[in-house]
Amino acid sequence: MIKELILAGVLSWTTDFREPGSTCQPMNEYICYPLAEREVLIPNGADTVAYCESKAHDWEISATGDHGRWQINWISHRGRVQGLGINTPEELREPLNNWRAMLDIYLEQGFGPWSCQP
Numbered sequence: 328m329i330k331e332l333i334l335a336g337v338l339s340w341t342t343d344f345r346e347p348g349s350t351c352q353p354m355n356e357y358i359c360y361p362l363a364e365r366e367v368l369i370p371n372g373a374d375t376v377a378y379c380e381s382k383a384h385d386w387e388i389s390a391t392g393d394h395g396r397w398q399i400n401w402i403s404h405r406g407r408v409q410g411l412g413i414n415t416p417e418e419l420r421e422p423l424n425n426w427r428a429m430l431d432i433y434l435e436q437g438f439g440p441w442s443c444q445p
Contacts (some may be wrong), residue, residue: 360385363422370433372445373397385422392416395425398441399432407431 348397353359357368379425381387393400401416411431413424438444
């Protein structure tokens, strides 16, 4: 159930993170994280993975075809991310799309697919 709520945005979208009184509330193993002028829920440790993988740069592309902050591999995860409505590598580098792809992968496989670990 948490996967559907997060991917649907029910548990993720909040007010602009720069405004006081944000409504983002950590729950279970998820923490609040500023992204694209919002706060979103991410698995605890995903911030460490993002920094290790890409220095948390949204438009990073690796030599092996990994894209965005969480370095999602377009070739390995193309079918998965297209199922989320992300149809090109360029779209995968958009911060909120990269976050959605990371969550979808994490909810099924944990941090296993990433070379960097929390």
